[in-house]
Amino acid sequence: MAKTYSMDSLKEKLGELLDAIPKGSSVVYLDYPLYGNVGDLLIMKGTEAFFQNYGIKVCERWNAENFNPGRKIAKDVIIVCQGGGNFGDLYPHFQQFRERVIKHYPENRIVILPQSIYYENEEHIKISKQILESHPDLYLFTRELASFQFANEHFQKVKHIRMMPDMAHQLWPIEPTENPVAPVLRLIRTDKEANSNLQKETEQDTYDWNVILSDRDKRGIKRLQTLNMLNKKAGNLLPVASYWKRYSDYLVTKSIGFFSRYESVVTSRLHGHILSCLLQKENVVIDNSYGKNANYYNTWMKDIPYTKLIQHQTEKEPAVQR
Known part of the structure; x- marks a missing residue:
């Protein structure tokens, strides 16, 4: 039987992110949106509310334009990437940024917050597959069932693929x-x-x-x-x-x-x-x-x-x- 959800239960569901980002963790929050898409700003505000609600310490915040991959990050700090709808090749700038981060930090846990996935080019899927599957501690949270099924089909060696609602639900x-x-x-x-x-x-x-x-x-x-x-x-x-x-x-x-x-x-x-x-x-x-x-x-x-x-x-x- 299909599960039914309410606005209350969708916010509660986001608490399962604590499996990847435990209470009291120290994190570096990457790829926050520095532009005027209010939808992405709602995701950012929901993410910040999640950090605050669960006592997660944000050591640094960087957008995709001012972060230099290779910057020293302590191994016990979790790297958290902004969620949204830009995973794939429709918005290559953001996907390439995430993939550079994954390649540069093999010793840090990396958590990609809930994303919708869409690719137009098979070659781009292969590039992403190679990069994602090479990381030993990557959590990929997908934003709906179609993306969850896609990730499980194409990124089979990523150990942690989960499905989670959009981070804006934390604002409910x-x-x-x-x-x-x-x-x-x-x-x-x-x-x-x-x-x-x-x-x-x-x-x-x-x-x-x-x-x-x-x-x-x-x-x-x-x-x-x-x-x-x-x-x-x-x-x-x-x-x-x-x-x-x-x-x-x-x-x-x-x-x-x-x-x-x-x-x-x-x-x-x-x-x-x-x-x-x-x-x-x-x-x-x-x-x-x-x-x-x-x-x-x-x-x-x-x-x-x-x-x-x-x-x-x-x-x-x-x-x-x-």
């Missing part, structure tokens, strides 16, 4: 910060994962994460990205991670306020769906280009009472009442 519950003043928010992705067969991108009052953020917000992000690169050249003397924590708190709080102003949500962004559920808002999730949203929904979210999935062209996006 989130209280709305404003009262609803509009019926439906349409948050529709406009990038390479957009599903043109299912979603309507050109409807009036359609948003994506980059639309929710103002030009001033984007300039703030750009300034911190520039500071991050200059800081690397100077030997990483400034606490950029601390600066970014405060600014990303503001960006996430702003996004929560934006969602709070709507009674319900229609979205093709996975974290538009997850944030709606964290806020206990009725929502419809439209599948993305390669099935990530549907795989996640069917693995964890299908029993959440106020959600619906659109996966096929025969299923219509609900009309937006204005």
Whole structure:
């Protein structure tokens, strides 16, 4: 019989990460997002909440741009890599960063937090397989059933492959910060994962994460990205991670306020769906280009009472009442 999940039990499920990152551990947290994708920021905030809730000490925080593989890390420190949906060759920069880390630190435990996996090229799978299977103490947490099955099929010698919900569930519950003043928010992705067969991108009052953020917000992000690169050249003397924590708190709080102003949500962004559920808002999730949203929904979210999935062209996006 298939297991059913609630928002409470999904947060509780994340406690099983303690098998890989025990309470009181010291960790280096790698690949935190220094950009304006609010979904990835929610993952980061959930990860930081997990560390705090379970007394895990974060010795250092590095993003993919300012960390130098080869930097000395004590053998008893666990390297923890950000979760998300960029494992594979769709976003090669982040995958190549993870693989460099795995190659450089064979004596450290490495934990890859829950990821969705997607490859377009068989040769890239072989490269990843060789690197992942060479590490003696690697934990790969996959974010839904399809990725879990893929990892077990292709990375057979990785001893620890588990399935776990997205780290943003650690933020449950989130209280709305404003009262609803509009019926439906349409948050529709406009990038390479957009599903043109299912979603309507050109409807009036359609948003994506980059639309929710103002030009001033984007300039703030750009300034911190520039500071991050200059800081690397100077030997990483400034606490950029601390600066970014405060600014990303503001960006996430702003996004929560934006969602709070709507009674319900229609979205093709996975974290538009997850944030709606964290806020206990009725929502419809439209599948993305390669099935990530549907795989996640069917693995964890299908029993959440106020959600619906659109996966096929025969299923219509609900009309937006204005």
